[in-house]
Amino acid sequence: MSQLLLDSPRLTVPVDSARDHVLGPDTASATLLEYGDYECPYCGRAHAVTKEVKRIRGDELRFAFRHFPLTQAHPRAGQAAEAAEAAGAQGMFWQMHDLLFQNQHALRLQDLMTYAQVLGLDLDRFGADLQSHVHAPRVREDFLSGIRSGVNGTPTFFIDDVRYNGSWDLQSLLAALQSAL
Numbered sequence: 001m002s003q004l005l006l007d008s009p010r011l012t013v014p015v016d017s018a019r020d021h022v023l024g025p026d027t028a029s030a031t032l033l034e035y036g037d038y039e040c041p042y043c044g045r046a047h048a049v050t051k052e053v054k055r056i057r058g059d060e061l062r063f064a065f066r067h068f069p070l071t072q073a074h075p076r077a078g079q080a081a082e083a084a085e086a087a088g089a090q091g092m093f094w095q096m097h098d099l100l101f102q103n104q105h106a107l108r109l110q111d112l113m114t115y116a117q118v119l120g121l122d123l124d125r126f127g128a129d130l131q132s133h134v135h136a137p138r139v140r141e142d143f144l145s146g147i148r149s150g151v152n153g154t155p156t157f158f159i160d161d162v163r164y165n166g167s168w169d170l171q172s173l174l175a176a177l178q179s180a181l
Helices: 041-060 079-090 093-102 109-118 123-132 136-148 170-180
Strands: 006-010 022-025 029-037 063-066 158-161 162-164
Touching: 022 029, 022 079, 022 093, 029 041, 029 170, 041 063, 041 109, 041 170, 063 079, 079 093, 079 109, 079 123, 079 136, 093 109, 158 170
Parallel strands: 029 063
Antiparallel strands: 006 162, 022 063, 029 158, 158 162
């Protein structure tokens, strides 16, 4: 890959299907990891791109998402990340992930509860998880792994453990992944 697109920062915590939220097989030819923030408008635009990249690359690609809520700029991002984890604890991480990006303008607690209801989650458990911040340590763990890997904004992508610094439009990401393959 071009030195202009890949920088020296490396992923300090490798993607692991036992720990991370992953779509695609572990045997995929390339891994694309996003550090993202559910309230970040750039991440919202990147979400549509990553969905299309996953569709095009199919089983050649393993996609993972880690939380990097920039709570100073996006005050609802932390709770939204916890909501994704609470949904994940009930087997619905990716469904909640998609709803949060589709509804970035509506991330208040009552909105999160509505999304949980739409997904058919156990609302008592979901609400209790959010109220007691059960999943805050996981969100913080993702955030700190990003800091250690040189993440300082969102979205930040890594391709096979190397930070990708190119444009995250569809054609650029596909070209970078093709080079990685």
